[in-house]
Amino acid sequence: MKILTTVKKVVDVELTMRVEDGAIVEDGMQYVINAWDESAVEASVQLKENNGAETTLVSVGGGDNTDMIRRCYAMGIENGIHIEDPALDKADSSIYARVLQMVYEKGDYDLVITGKQAQDTDSGQTGIILAEYLGLPCVSNVVAIEVLDGQHIKVSRSGDAGTEIVEMELPALITVDVSINEPRLPQMRGIMMAKKKKIEVMDLAALGVSADDISAAAPRSEIVEYMASKTRKGGQKFEGEPADITAQVVDLLANEAKVL
Amino acid sequence: MNPFFMSLLLIVGLAIFGRTMVHKIRLLMALGPANRANHIKARLKNLVVLAMGQKRLVGRKKEWASGLMHALIFWGFCVLLIRSLTLYGEGFVQGFQLPFLGDRYILGYLYIAIKDIMEGIVLLMVVYAFIRRMILKPARLHNTWEAYFVLGMIGVLMISDLLYDGARYYLIMHHNNPAHLHFFNNPQYGSEFLWTPVSVGAGVFLAGLSADVIGYVMICMFWLHIITQLTFLNFLPLGKHFHVITALPNVYLKKLGYPHQKTKLLDLENEVAWEDESLGINHIHQLTWKQGLDLYTCTECGRCKEVCPTYITDKPLNLHDFNDKLKLELLDNADNIIKRAKLSATIKQDDAADQTDKIKTEMVELNSKKELIGDVIAQDTLWACTTCRACEEVCPVTIEHVPRIMAMRQGQTLMAEAYPKELNPSLKGLERNGNPWGIGYDKRADWAEGLDVKLMADDADVDYLLWVGCAGSFDDRSKKVSTSLVKILQKAHIDFAILGVEEKCTGDFARRVGNEMLYQMMAQENIETLNNYGVKKIITACPHCLNTLKHEYPQMGGNYQVMHHAEFIDQLVKEGKITLRKSLEDTLTYHDPCYLGRYNSIYDQPRSILNSISQDGLKELDRHGRESFCCGAGGGRMWMEETIGKRINLERAEEIVAKKATRVAVGCPFCLTMIEDGMKELDKEEEIKTRDIAELVAESLA
Ligand code: SF4
Ligand code: SF4
Numbered sequence: 008m009k010i011l012t013t014v015k016k017v018v019d020v021e022l023t024m025r026v027e028d029g030a031i032v033e034d035g036m037q038y039v040i041n042a043w044d045e046s047a048v049e050a051s052v053q054l055k056e057n058n059g060a061e062t063t064l065v066s067v068g069g070g071d072n073t074d075m076i077r078r079c080y081a082m083g084i085e086n087g088i089h090i091e092d093p094a095l096d097k098a099d100s101s102i103y104a105r106v107l108q109m110v111y112e113k114g115d116y117d118l119v120i121t122g123k124q125a126q127d128t129d130s131g132q133t134g135i136i137l138a139e140y141l142g143l144p145c146v147s148n149v150v151a152i153e154v155l156d157g158q159h160i161k162v163s164r165s166g167d168a169g170t171e172i173v174e175m176e177l178p179a180l181i182t183v184d185v186s187i188n189e190p191r192l193p194q195m196r197g198i199m200m201a202k203k204k205k206i207e208v209m210d211l212a213a214l215g216v217s218a219d220d221i222s223a224a225a226p227r228s229e230i231v232e233y234m235a236s237k238t239r240k241g242g243q244k245f246e247g248e249p250a251d252i253t254a255q256v257v258d259l260l261a262n263e264a265k266v267l
Numbered sequence: 268m269n270p271f272f273m274s275l276l277l278i279v280g281l282a283i284f285g286r287t288m289v290h291k292i293r294l295l296m297a298l299g300p301a302n303r304a305n306h307i308k309a310r311l312k313n314l315v316v317l318a319m320g321q322k323r324l325v326g327r328k329k330e331w332a333s334g335l336m337h338a339l340i341f342w343g344f345c346v347l348l349i350r351s352l353t354l355y356g357e358g359f360v361q362g363f364q365l366p367f368l369g370d371r372y373i374l375g376y377l378y379i380a381i382k383d384i385m386e387g388i389v390l391l392m393v394v395y396a397f398i399r400r401m402i403l404k405p406a407r408l409h410n411t412w413e414a415y416f417v418l419g420m421i422g423v424l425m426i427s428d429l430l431y432d433g434a435r436y437y438l439i440m441h442h443n444n445p446a447h448l449h450f451f452n453n454p455q456y457g458s459e460f461l462w463t464p465v466s467v468g469a470g471v472f473l474a475g476l477s478a479d480v481i482g483y484v485m486i487c488m489f490w491l492h493i494i495t496q497l498t499f500l501n502f503l504p505l506g507k508h509f510h511v512i513t514a515l516p517n518v519y520l521k522k523l524g525y526p527h528q529k530t531k532l533l534d535l536e537n538e539v540a541w542e543d544e545s546l547g548i549n550h551i552h553q554l555t556w557k558q559g560l561d562l563y564t565c566t567e568c569g570r571c572k573e574v575c576p577t578y579i580t581d582k583p584l585n586l587h588d589f590n591d592k593l594k595l596e597l598l599d600n601a602d603n604i605i606k607r608a609k610l611s612a613t614i615k616q617d618d619a620a621d622q623t624d625k626i627k628t629e630m631v632e633l634n635s636k637k638e639l640i641g642d643v644i645a646q647d648t649l650w651a652c653t654t655c656r657a658c659e660e661v662c663p664v665t666i667e668h669v670p671r672i673m674a675m676r677q678g679q680t681l682m683a684e685a686y687p688k689e690l691n692p693s694l695k696g697l698e699r700n701g702n703p704w705g706i707g708y709d710k711r712a713d714w715a716e717g718l719d720v721k722l723m724a725d726d727a728d729v730d731y732l733l734w735v736g737c738a739g740s741f742d743d744r745s746k747k748v749s750t751s752l753v754k755i756l757q758k759a760h761i762d763f764a765i766l767g768v769e770e771k772c773t774g775d776f777a778r779r780v781g782n783e784m785l786y787q788m789m790a791q792e793n794i795e796t797l798n799n800y801g802v803k804k805i806i807t808a809c810p811h812c813l814n815t816l817k818h819e820y821p822q823m824g825g826n827y828q829v830m831h832h833a834e835f836i837d838q839l840v841k842e843g844k845i846t847l848r849k850s851l852e853d854t855l856t857y858h859d860p861c862y863l864g865r866y867n868s869i870y871d872q873p874r875s876i877l878n879s880i881s882q883d884g885l886k887e888l889d890r891h892g893r894e895s896f897c898c899g900a901g902g903g904r905m906w907m908e909e910t911i912g913k914r915i916n917l918e919r920a921e922e923i924v925a926k927k928a929t930r931v932a933v934g935c936p937f938c939l940t941m942i943e944d945g946m947k948e949l950d951k952e953e954e955i956k957t958r959d960i961a962e963l964v965a966e967s968l969a
Contacts, residue, residue, distance in 0.1 A: 021708075022700075023710065037699070189691055191688075192691050192694050194684050194784070195535050195783075
């Protein structure tokens with residue numbers, strides 16, 4: 008089985024994002040692998056270890072992704088492709104999906120695993136659009152994968168009404184939820200080996216797409232503005248006898264919040 | 268008596284013993300290196316105090332009776348060693364005397380008197396030991412036939428020698444010495460029998476027998492004594508009583524300075540080490556010779572397990588069992604280990620690669636067939652340890668458990684990648700944001716907002732760096748400790764700053780779970796930051812940070828003078844920079860954090876501070892000071908679930924409740940969390956408040 012896994016580099020959402028002049032302040036910001044994609048990588052590596060598979064990852068845009076890709080190598084991914092092109096600067100899910108389509112068609116993959124969504128945009132589109140472009144059967148929000156034979160897999164999908172179990176014929180595409188696994192932490196041995204591995208970096212031309220094709224497939228969405236989310240003020244804790252507390256709260260509601 | 272028989276016995280006895288010992292020593296020599304040859308004076312002092320003085324046996328209040336029993340047997344044996352030489356001589360020459368210990372000297376008389384009394388005492392102690400094992404049965408004792416057998420032999424040694432002298436007494440004094448036996452009879456000091464009441468007393472058993480029979484008894488007792496002694500000597504190396512021979516060298520070779528062998532700084536870039544699986548301990552042959560000697564020396568006394576927080580709370584870690592299993596594995600593989608070491612010595616620098624590979628393949632074939640972790644020591648056992656060092660502190664023969672456990676964890680994490688996966692989120696937090704909670708590193712100094720605390724980035728020309736640590740920066744409860752400490756420092760007009768977002772976890776937790784890579788990453792970045800600012804003096808409220816900054820960073824080029832806040836506050840009080848009010852009315856007790864007490868010997872300063880704020884003075888817990896009981900969070904356990912047995916923090920909280928304390932002081936953010944959680948679980952958090960020393964001091968500032 009050949010597996011293609013897509014990964015995206017996103018801002019570390021643990022950090023507080025600041026916006027100045029309509030742009031995210033880069034100073035002090037750090038970028039990490041999207042958590043859902045990290046689960047996709049772990050899922051691929053587990054399939055490789057348990058069922059035998061060849062694993063390839065692809066990342067599109069985002070500048071220098073070397074560290075992220077090496078980290079995935081250290082987790083056990085075997086091949087890495089990175090597509091970088093100035094024409095991708097304003098890419099949205101549909102454009103990513105187009106580029107990924109090209110990558111898919113150049114290989115001979117049986118299964119595509121993507122993260123269900125990305126921590127930065129949270130739109131959850133790329134995987135399913137890609138399936139549409141490729142005409143592959145797709146199950147989203149997968150929480151378990153079982154290989155039945157060379158041609159079939161069985162996946163569990165966490166749906167609104169409970170868990171759905173779906174048998175799929177390969178080739179197919181699945182998008183996974185973070186709850187599917189606990190991604191491993193790359194260890195020294197893997198990291199040392201990862202250092203020696205090559206990353207295939209390509210621009211759109213090398214992929215056989217012209218920048219025009221991409222701009223022709225104009226993005227379906229556009230980022231208009233960035234705004235920092237409002238930080239919630241910490242609550243206030245009252246201590247003492249219940250009667251005192253009640254008096255204090257009433258006082259604050261009346262005089263400070265002016266709601267009474 | 269009979270030079271021929273004596274020679275025969277000695278040759279056979281010593282030859283077998285020599286052979287056994289040579290094998291044991293060769294095995295040790297085939298193990299890994301450890302440098303324990305330096306500082307002879309300090310080592311001799313340990314030998315005198317710990318080994319000869321039996322400090323950890325007689326010095327523990329809880330166990331003084333059995334401790335004294337052991338010490339008396341030991342001292343008795345020391346005295347009797349000289350006697351044995353005389354007896355061997357007697358086998359060749361009638362009336363043999365050692366220089367200066369013969370009948371011409373008062374020393375000789377004194378010696379026989381002491382020997383006589385000691386034999387009586389040892390015999391009494393043997394009786395007590397039998398009673399203890401058979402009737403009193405203390406829980407820690409592991410009753411084996413070996414123990415009874417050895418006690419029996421000691422008893423026979425004493426009785427035979429006493430009866431031998433008793434028989435001599437009867438023959439000489441009551442039967443006119445028919446065989447012209449030699450005895451001490453210096454006109455100045457009198458007959459030897461005036462000096463040996465116990466032997467004379469033993470002679471009473473022979474009263475009424477004829478001279479001939481007594482003569483036979485004397486001869487039989489003599490040879491019985493000699494034969495038992497040689498049998499005893501040969502029996503020792505076969506089991507736990509090997510400690511009779513190895514305890515003295517083991518104590519002499521004990522780690523000096525830091526309480527145990529520091530965790531080895533591994534060269535992670537060394538590819539050969541990866542190939543040879545020699546990072547950490549992965550195979551039995553990777554123990555150091557000192558660790559091998561530790562295994563020979565374990566007496567199976569069980570003192571370690573009796574104080575071990577994991578054993579007490581029903582976890583699978585039972586240290587003497589741990590030692591026993593390792594020892595068996597070591598002995599089972601002895602021949603292969605020796606062969607392996609020989610092969611390894613044949614690899615030369617200039618050997619051709621294929622030659623080296625060939626030898627290495629042969630070496631791998633000699634590896635034990637058992638997985639060290641998995642087959643010999645169970646995973647759960649290895650990961651249960653909190654690295655609290657309670658075991659090491661009580662072990663009478665100074666066995667070092669923690670370094671072994673740490674090295675095995677390194678092996679598990681680095682080579683086998685078989686560490687508890689539940690650690691991943693915390694380790695990843697460390698990797699990304701420099702703290703095990705994984706909270707954004709940019710929020711590290713948020714706690715200090717509005718407190719008017721300087722950042723090193725703004726002013727590095729300060730007297731002290733306040734190292735806040737991850738808990739003090741991110742954990743809501745511990746942030747209050749940081750705030751209190753700031754209040755104290757400001758009150759004392761101390762010129763200090765923090766690193767703010769530039770500070771990262773010291774890496775202590777990563778190191779304790781064997782993740783040397785992450786530890787080195789953290790340490791390297793921190794040391795770079797600290798050295799860039801030219802930091803010299805550090806104050807910290809976290810004993811784990813203290814320990815790592817002070818004792819582990821020097822391995823990587825970070826040398827600072829580091830103080831725990833308790834030390835620093837105590838100093839401030841003594842220098843009059845702050846004044847404390849004796850305002851605390853509660854019944855106050857104190858929980859010693861392991862990394863403050865046992866690792867850094869800071870016991871007095873916290874107590875002195877607490878005594879100066881508490882009206883009634885400090886009430887000690889039963890387990891305190893050197894034998895304080897761990898909160899359960901050390902050794903990376905803070906970041907693992909505790910699913911087996913009782914929770915360690917609960918055990919400690921119950922102890923505090925039982926003491927009827929209404930306040931418990933701590934000096935470590937992890938202890939604070941664990942004990943407070945324990946109190947919550949017992950529904951006592953309102954009645955018994957858990958507070959850091961800094962919080963109590965800040966409340967009592969005059
Ligand atoms: S390790 Fe030390 S304390 Fe534990 S059983 Fe052995 S000798 Fe006793
Ligand atoms: S260090 Fe503490 S937890 Fe570990 S074995 Fe020793 S006493 Fe038990």
